[in-house]
Amino acid sequence: MGSETGWDAMGKAAEAAIAYRRAIAAAETTPTVGYGEMLAAFAAPLPDKGAEASAILEELVAKATPGIRASTAPRFYGWVIGNSHPTGVAADWLTAAWGQNAGNLLAAPAASAVEAVAAGWLLDLLGLPGDASMGFVTGATIANFVCLAAARSEVLRRAGWDVEADGLFGAPVINVLIGADAHATVFSGLKFLGLGAQRVTTIATDAAGRMRPDALAEALFVAKGPTIVIAQAGQINTGASDPFAEIVPLARAADAWLHVDGAFGLWAQASPSLRHLTAGVEGADSWATDGHKWLQTPYDCGYAIVRDTAAHQRAMAFSASYLPPAADSEREPSAFVPELSRRARGFATWAMIRQFGRSGIAEMVQRCCAVAGRIGERLEATPGITIVAPIELNQLLLRFGNDDAATLATIAQIQEDAVLFAGASSWRGEWVMRISVSSSATTLEDADITADAIAAAWEKVSARLS
Ligand SMILES: Cc1ncc(COP(=O)(O)O)c(C=O)c1O
Known part of the structure; x- marks a missing residue:
């Protein structure tokens, strides 16, 4: 039959979502039915005909609810997961309803402007250079990838090589120095960028997983040519941050690019009483962090932040005849992320900063x-x-x-x-x-x-x- 408008479905979705969040806020963390049972619940032949919108929503709620992990419950401590705060969720509903394609200024004026403002607020909150550029991405995995693409571009440019034009075949070798307790997803970025997940120099860490400056100094002494150092704020197990005050000058002296994976740990910067844990981190060249962890935005939301805006844009920007270029005073949202069409993540980010x-x-x-x-x-x-x-x-x-x-x-x-x-x-x-x-x-x-x-x-x- 097929729904004409789906208005009813939107209302039902809102009701079901509010009822779920009210219940979970007061609940213990209910055990969840696993993947196998969920697959059995949803498995069905491809429907030939459409169905009525509110019936679709009822079916979705009934089938999915037993398999919804209670990640928004107050005592959910798994995997560093934020709360998907109701205010952020509400902004995200509007984001979906408005149907904006945040890839372009002309296609999405409000979304583009909100990103520009929210980026400025985030830099201020996190104590990072006010003129750094920021891409709104899916999460820290892709934020690390974007930052490392900018790093790759710049260290090769300094060596006289244009990686965006000429690729990596025949390029000068890049040294990648990374702490022994780095997050697994950083290696995904290295894989995607042709830098190799195993072709790295591992820097020894202390008992808490912090990079040892003496080990980094030794590795930098040996490394010749273009070099990227990957540090982290917030080790996934211990929460410890690398000693940036010591690492930053070492990387600077070696003309290396220093990237920081700060998926959650960078948020220590937002608290005056915790900032000492990440002291000196603002001296790095790039930073990856998440909105969907400590800023409590709904999934998916992360930020790729780069001090050298030109390197960031070189690595990410593209042009097409049908997309008019932004003026100098404007921020083109697609110039800082790998994709063109995407969700307008700035609305939920803006709403969460306004919330708290x-x-x-x-x-x-x-x-x-x-x-x-x-x-x-x-x-x-x-x-x-x-x-x-x-x-x-x-x-x-x-x-x-x-x-x-x-x-x-x-x-x-x-x-x-x-x-x-x-x-x-x-x-x-x-x-x-x-x-x-x-x-x-x-x-x-x-x-x-x-x-x-x-x-x-x-x-x-x-x-x-x-
Ligand atoms: C230190 C660190 N880096 C990167 C990531 C990947 O982040 P995301 O899952 O948002 O892509 C995580 C996720 O927990 C993390 O803790």
Whole structure:
């Protein structure tokens, strides 16, 4: 039959979304039906005819709800996931409804202007150079890719090579120096750019995963020619940031490009009381970070930030006869990202910064870190529970019975109890439970509920094991 307009479906979607978020805000983290069951629920022959819009929405809600992971619940600590804050979601609904293609100024004037303003606000919040350029991308993976493309362009330009025109065949060799505890997705960027995920020089790190400046100095001394150094703010397990105040001058002296993967850790910059953790990071050449983690925007949203605007544009911009070029005073949104047609991510970013303001963002980031600290404090004296690494930011690593099997069993018990969600990670060759506090919905009261639930789960597991 096919819907004429879909207006009803939009209303139903809003109702269902609000009901879901109201319930989840008060709920424990419900266990989720897995992929296999979801596949069975959705599997059907290709429909020949269309259906009525509100019936489609009802079917979608009924089928999908059991498989919706409760990532927006206050005690969801898996994978460094923000809250998809309702204000950001609302802005995102409008983004979809307005149907703007944010690739071009002429096609999307409001979206383009909001990006320009939000970019300025983000640079201010994160304490980065006010004249750096920014691309609104899907997340930190692609932000790292964009920044490294700008890096590749500039270090080769300095060596007399135009990589955009001539590619990499016959180009001067680029040295890539990267910390031993870098995030896996940075290597995706290196793969995409022809720099090779394995063709890197690994720089030794300390116990918390921070790049060691002495090891970097040695590697820079050996490296000859075009060089890119990849550092990070916020190691995915420990939350530790590289010592930028020491690394930046080393990279500068070697004429190397310094890139920082700061998917979540860069947000320490937004808090006056945490900024010391990332001291000196503003001296780098490029930075990748996420909106969908600590800024709480809905997925997908990340920012690729580059000090050298010309290098950023060289790596990303393109032209077509049917797209009029922006004036000098205008910011062309597609000049800083890999794609042309895309969603207008600036609206949700703008709405989230308006929602919290500078002080609210600082308070939220600090609260997340305080929650991680409080859970740690509450558990540190519990026999059999070990805090594996000092709590630097918002990440907490716990090990149970100093044993892999006991740790994995406790994680399974916690997931079954469903008072909170936390997953497993491997750190220094051993399994740990990782708690990542990055949701604006999490409070200090949640810290106490969490600590009690973890202690109770461990009591059950240790009783079973003894
Ligand atoms: C340090 C770090 N870098 C990069 C990424 C990839 O970010 P995204 O999943 O937003 O692409 C993550 C994700 O958790 C991260 O923690």
